[in-house]
Amino acid sequence: DIFLENNTSSDTSVATIDGSMVTIVGKTWDLHVTDVLGISLAENTAMIGDSVAYCHSQGREVFYDAEHFFDGYKANPEYALETLRAACRAGASVVILCDTNGGSLPGQVAMACRAAQAAIGSARLGIHCHNDCELAVANSLAAVAEGATQVQGTINGIGERCGNVDLVSVAALLSLKLQRDVLAPGSMARLTELSRFVYETANMNFRPGQPFVGTSAFAHKGGMHIHAVSRISRSYEHIDPALVGNERRILVSELSGQATILNKISGLDISADRELTKRILERVQDLEHAGYEFEAAEASFGLLVLKTAGRFVPSFERVSYRVNIEAGDSGTAACEATVKLRIGDVQVHTAAEGDGPVNALDAALRKALQPTYPSLGQMSLEDYKVRVVNAREGTAARVRVVLESRDHRDVWTTVGVSENIVEASWLALVDSIEHKLIKDGAVPR
Secondary structure, X not given: OEEOOOOHHHOHHHHOOOOOEEEEEEEOOHHXXXXXXXXXXXXXXXXXXXXXXXXXXXXXXXXXXXXXXXXXXXXXXXXXXXXXXXXXXXXXXXEEEEEOOOOOOHHHHHHHHHHHHHHHOOOEEEEEEEOOOOOHHHHHHHHHHOOOOEEEOEHHHOOOOOOEOEHHHHHHHHHHHOOOOOOOOOOHHHHHHHHHHHHHHOOOOOOOOOOOOOOOOOEEOOHHHHHHHHHOHHHOOOOOHHHHOOOOEEOOOOOOOHHHHHHHXXXXXXXXXXXXXXXXXXXXXXXXXXXXOOOOOHHHHHHHHHHHOOOOOOOOEEEEEEEEEEEOOOOOEXXXXXXXXXXXXXXXXXXXXXXXXXXXXXXXXHHHHOOOOHHHHHOEEEEEEEEEOOHHHHHHOOEEEEEEEXXXXXXEEEEEEEOOHHHXXXXXXXXXXXXXXXXXXXXXX
């Protein structure tokens, strides 16, 4: 993108432009022209035309981004439209209307887009929305309905302030709700994969409640909902989750009925009779009264089912662990964890340092297990949450630790509860590693 505030022919940044396409950003709001740039409206219009004409004369296709267009249209509609005409007369092939402050409403966007479409003639219309009012997706769809053929945004809506429009939601809505061919065949089913890849690459936590691709987008908890969705999925799901590469989740809590447990077990390759289902439900209720929550800890629930059914074969046996924290003269604390495990007939004793007790425990566990189970090298801890369960007990209160882990394919969550935060973390860590080894079908090397 190029911002031009002087004569185009003497602007060295323009002379060095490479490529067959260029985007030029120009002012359309009279407030910005007179009070920010400090020039007249006529000078701004001439500068837009001069900049676009120069780039067009060099054989390049020009996209013109009309910054603050919707605010400019509200303040001075005729001038805002004249800036678009100036860009089109000079050779711009696409005009993108920008809701730069993110404060417009869908009705306002639609009205301004109609006026802009009439002003730009044969040029194509685009839209660029920010999400400051939680309306970026709605505003983008309103623009498309008025003829916009390009939507500028970002994957997952990552952007300044409240973010840009989320292209994941826009693509899903245009394709699945409006039957527009916006992605190559087969790509829609990889939308969830794309979303999580971008989060991982950006080192950001994904949003569970993100439409279409979030882990909670197709999650069900209430017994009536679960019973209905298991019979007729569209009764409580607006689309088939598989269309966007997502999956249905059945959440388990102490309020769950046997139908919920049966539905959940169906994905664990276990034949559950009524008696086993009852025992699992009773175990869930007992643990949740003790402070556990399995709604967001499906990996721990899966292990609970295997243990209750007598199908759990531990990959290692925990013998003992110890964590030491020493504060030096500098005021920083050094943490060292020591673990003793039994793997088959072999007892392993290792120690590791870390940036805190949980990190040290994780490092010591991996150090002990990875020579036998190399796939643990693909696993990482992504998030760590602690919550006091019974705060009235003060320093003797129980704490619940929830760990989110991932490898190159999956994300999973485990939980541990104890009066000791290190013990709760240890329980969640062990569950996380056991889940990883079970899902990989890992065998000792």
